[in-house]
Amino acid sequence: LPNRWPALASTAVALLALAACSSSSSKVTSGATTTGPAGAAGTAVKEIKIALAAPLTGSYASYGKPIADGEKLAADEINAGGGVSAGRYRGAKFTIVPFDDQLDPKQDADIAQKVVDDAGIWAFTGLAASDGALSAKPILNRAQVPLISSYASSPEITRDAKRTFIIASPHGAYAGAAVQAAKDAGSQSVAILQITGAFGDSISKLAQADLTAKAMKVATVQTMGSGDANVDAQVLAAKNSGADTFMTVGYASDVTAAVTAVRKLQWTPRLIDAGGGAFDPSLLKPGIPSAGLTGVVDYDAASQSPANKVLRDAYQKAYGSADVPPPAAHGYETVKVIEAALEADPKDRAELGDDIGKVKLPDTGVGALSFDAGGNPVGRPMWIFTVEGSAFHFQKGYAYDGRDVSPLPLSR
Amino acid sequence: MDGRAALTLLVLGVSSGASFALFALGYALVYDVLGLMNLAHGDVLMIATFASLATWEATGAPVLALGAGVAVGAVAGSVVDQVAYRPLRHTADAVAPLVAALGAALVLRNLAAGWFGTADRRFPAIIPASGPRLGDAVLPVAAVAAIVVSGAMALAVRWLLEHTRAGGAVLAVAQDLTAARLIGIPVWAAVLATYALAGAVAAVGGVLYASTFSTIRLSLGWTATVIAFTAAVLGGTGSLVGAVAGGLALGIVESFLSYLLPSGYRDAIAFGLLAAVLVARPPRGAGVAHARSRRRFPSVHRIDGD
Numbered sequence: 001l002p003n004r005w006p007a008l009a010s011t012a013v014a015l016l017a018l019a020a021c022s023s024s025s026s027k028v029t030s031g032a033t034t035t036g037p038a039g040a041a042g043t044a045v046k047e048i049k050i051a052l053a054a055p056l057t058g059s060y061a062s063y064g065k066p067i068a069d070g071e072k073l074a075a076d077e078i079n080a081g082g083g084v085s086a087g088r089y090r091g092a093k094f095t096i097v098p099f100d101d102q103l104d105p106k107q108d109a110d111i112a113q114k115v116v117d118d119a120g121i122w123a124f125t126g127l128a129a130s131d132g133a134l135s136a137k138p139i140l141n142r143a144q145v146p147l148i149s150s151y152a153s154s155p156e157i158t159r160d161a162k163r164t165f166i167i168a169s170p171h172g173a174y175a176g177a178a179v180q181a182a183k184d185a186g187s188q189s190v191a192i193l194q195i196t197g198a199f200g201d202s203i204s205k206l207a208q209a210d211l212t213a214k215a216m217k218v219a220t221v222q223t224m225g226s227g228d229a230n231v232d233a234q235v236l237a238a239k240n241s242g243a244d245t246f247m248t249v250g251y252a253s254d255v256t257a258a259v260t261a262v263r264k265l266q267w268t269p270r271l272i273d274a275g276g277g278a279f280d281p282s283l284l285k286p287g288i289p290s291a292g293l294t295g296v297v298d299y300d301a302a303s304q305s306p307a308n309k310v311l312r313d314a315y316q317k318a319y320g321s322a323d324v325p326p327p328a329a330h331g332y333e334t335v336k337v338i339e340a341a342l343e344a345d346p347k348d349r350a351e352l353g354d355d356i357g358k359v360k361l362p363d364t365g366v367g368a369l370s371f372d373a374g375g376n377p378v379g380r381p382m383w384i385f386t387v388e389g390s391a392f393h394f395q396k397g398y399a400y401d402g403r404d405v406s407p408l409p410l411s412r
Numbered sequence: 413m414d415g416r417a418a419l420t421l422l423v424l425g426v427s428s429g430a431s432f433a434l435f436a437l438g439y440a441l442v443y444d445v446l447g448l449m450n451l452a453h454g455d456v457l458m459i460a461t462f463a464s465l466a467t468w469e470a471t472g473a474p475v476l477a478l479g480a481g482v483a484v485g486a487v488a489g490s491v492v493d494q495v496a497y498r499p500l501r502h503t504a505d506a507v508a509p510l511v512a513a514l515g516a517a518l519v520l521r522n523l524a525a526g527w528f529g530t531a532d533r534r535f536p537a538i539i540p541a542s543g544p545r546l547g548d549a550v551l552p553v554a555a556v557a558a559i560v561v562s563g564a565m566a567l568a569v570r571w572l573l574e575h576t577r578a579g580g581a582v583l584a585v586a587q588d589l590t591a592a593r594l595i596g597i598p599v600w601a602a603v604l605a606t607y608a609l610a611g612a613v614a615a616v617g618g619v620l621y622a623s624t625f626s627t628i629r630l631s632l633g634w635t636a637t638v639i640a641f642t643a644a645v646l647g648g649t650g651s652l653v654g655a656v657a658g659g660l661a662l663g664i665v666e667s668f669l670s671y672l673l674p675s676g677y678r679d680a681i682a683f684g685l686l687a688a689v690l691v692a693r694p695p696r697g698a699g700v701a702h703a704r705s706r707r708r709f710p711s712v713h714r715i716d717g718d
Contacts, residue, residue: 253627
C-alpha cells in the first residue's frame with residue numbers, strides 16, 4: 001500500500017484551513033465617501049433602495065427571515081400608499097435589496113463594501129448579530145453610509161460611530177430586565193451560560209455588573225459556541241457552582257440546548273434567559289423542556305396600540321399569523337424610520353444618516369421610537385414573560401433608563 | 413473536581429463518544445479498505461439522519477425510522493462512490509479524490525437543504541436514552557450497546573478481511589485495483605459493499621447523536637467528518653478497533669475539557685491534539701489491509717516507506 005502519511009497530514013491541514021477560512025476576506029476601501037443616490041439636482045427619484053443583510057437561510061434564518069419580512073411589510077405598505085409621503089422624494093417607492101449574510105461577520109463586511117460601492121443604495125439595514133454589525137460599521141462609517149442595525153443591539157455598535165443606529169433595545173436593557181427578574185424571584189446566586197462573540201459577551205458582562213450591583217453573586221460564567229448541541233459539561237459546571245439560578249445568553253437553539261442539558265442533569269434551578277432567545281416559537285414545541293423558563297423581550301406582540309394593530313393585520317395577511325416575531329417588528333420599524341427621515345429631504349446618504357438621528361415616531365407598532373445622540377433608541381420598555389404550557393405569558397414590563405429599571409403598566 | 417463530577421463527565425463522555433465511535437468506524441472502513449479519505453462521510457451521515465427524522469415524522473415508528481436512516485446511509489454512500497470516486501479510481505493524482513470528496517459533501521449538503529430545509533430540527537428520541545443514573549447523568553444503555561456493537565463490528569470486519577476469501581478479495585482490491593480485476597475479483601461489488609456498510613454504520617451513529625442531543629442541523633455533516641477523522645487518527649489510522657476506541661476517547665476528552673476550559677479553547681485543543689498525534693505518532697500504514705494484504709498478496713506488495 002502507498003504511504004498515507006503525507007496525504008493524512010495534508011488532509012489535516014486542509015481541514016484546519018477550511019475551518020478557519022469559511023469565507024473570503026473582506027475588501028476595505030479607506031476614505032471612501034458617497035455623494036448619495038439622490039442623483040443630480042432636479043432629477044426625480046422614483047426608487048429608494050435599502051440593503052438588508054441578515055441570515056436568510058441556514059440555522060439562524062429564524063432571525064434573519066423575519067427581519068426581511070418586516071422590512072418588506074413596511075415597504076409594501078408605504079408603496080401601496082403611494083410611496084414616500086412628503087418632501088422631494090414624495091412618491092418614491094421602496095425596494096429592499098436582500099443579502100444573505102449567513103450570520104457571518106466576514107460576509108457582512110463584504111456586503112457593506114458592496115453597498116458603499118453601489119451609489120443607488122441609501123442605507124445598510126438588517127443584522128441579526130452584533131459581530132456582523134461591528135464588522136460592517138467601519139466600512140460604512142468611512143463612506144458616510146447610514147447603518148441601521150434592526151435587531152443586533154450591542155452598545156459597541158453605536159460607540160464612536162456616526163450615522164449608526166440601533167432599533168431593538170440595547171443589550172443593557174436585556175441584561176437589566178433579566179437581572180431584575182432574577183431579583184424579583186429571590187435569586188441569590190446566578191450561574192451564566194453565554195455564547196461566545198459580541199452578543200453573548202456584551203449581555204453577559206452587563207448582567208454580571210447588574211447582578212453585583214443588586215447584591216447577587218455571580219457563581220460562574222460558562223461559555224459555549226452558538227449552535228453547540230452538547231453543552232452538558234458546561235451545565236454541569238454551572239450546577240456544581242451552587243447557583244440557585246441559571247441564566248442563558250444565546251439564540252433560541254442555544255437556549256434549547258441549555259434547558260435540555262439542565263433537565264438531563266436533573267437540575268432544578270430558576271431558569272432565566274437574558275438574550276431574547278427564549279422568545280421563539282421553537283421553545284414551545286412538544287419535547288422541549290422549557291416550562292418555567294423566564295425570558296425578556298422588547299416587543300409586546302399583543303399590544304393594542306393602533307400601529308401594532310396595523311402591523312399585526314398586515315403580518316396576518318402576508319404570513320398567515322398575527323404573532324409577529326420581534327425581529328419582524330424591528331425590521332418593520334427600520335423602514336418606517338428611513339421613510340420618516342427621507343421626508344426631511346436629505347440630499348445624499350450622509351444627510352440621510354443625520355436625518356435618521358432626528359426622527360421621532362410616536363408609535364411604530366413596537367412603541368415610540370427616537371434616538372439619543374449616540375444612535376441608541378430611547379425609552380423602550382422591556383417585557384418579562386414565562387413559558388407555561390405551549391404559550392408565552394407576559395408578566396411584567398420595565399422601562400430602561402441607564403442602569404435603572406422600574407415597573408411599567410402591562411399592555412395586556 | 414470531585415469524584416461525582418468526574419463520574420458524571422465520564423458518563424456524558426461515553427454517551428457522546430458512542431456516536432463518535434460509529435462516525436469513526438464508518439470513516440475508517442473506507443480508509444482501511446480502499447485507502448480513501450472520504451470527506452463526504454459526515455454528509456452521508458447527515459442526510460441519512462435527516463431521512464430517519466422524516467420517516468419518524470411520517471410514521472412515528474422508531475424502528476422504521478432507524479431502518480430508513482440505515483438504508484439511506486447505505487445508498488448515499490454507494491452513490492457517492494459511483495458518482496464522485498469511481499471515475500477517479502485509476503488517477504495517480506492524490507488530490508483529485510479529496511477534491512471530489514469535498515464536492516460530493518457540498519452536493520449532499522445542498523440536497524439536504526432542498527429536501528429538509530435549512531432550519532435546525534428537533535430530533536426525537538428514536539434511540540432512547542434510558543439507563544442507570546451514575547453521578548448526575550444517565551448512562552444510556554443504547555450508547556453502551558453502540559460501543560459494544562461497533563467494537564464487535566470492527567473485530568468482525570477485521571476477521572472477515574483476514575480469514576475469508578471475500579475479505580481477501582477486498583484486500584486485493586485495496587492493494588492493486590488492476591491486478592484484482594485481472595484475477596477475476598468483482599471489484600465494483602467489493603467497493604460498493606464497503607461504501608454501503610460505511611454509510612449504514614454512519615447512519616446509526618447520526619441517529620444516536622441526534623437522539624442524544626435532541627437536535628439536527630445541516631452542519632452536522634461537516635462536524636461529523638471532523639470528528640470521524642480526528643477519532644480515526646487518535647485511534648491509530650489503519651485500525652478499525654482503534655477508530656472505535658478513538659471515538660470513545662474523543663467523547664470523554666471533550667467532556668472533561670468542556671468542563672475545565674472555556675469553550676473557545678475546546679476546538680483548539682481538539683485540533684491541537686490531532687496535530688500532536690499526527691506529528692508524534694505518524695501512521696505506520698500498517699492497518700488491517702496493509703499488514704494482511706502484504707502476507708496474502710506478496711507479489712503486488714509495494715514498498716511504502718515504513
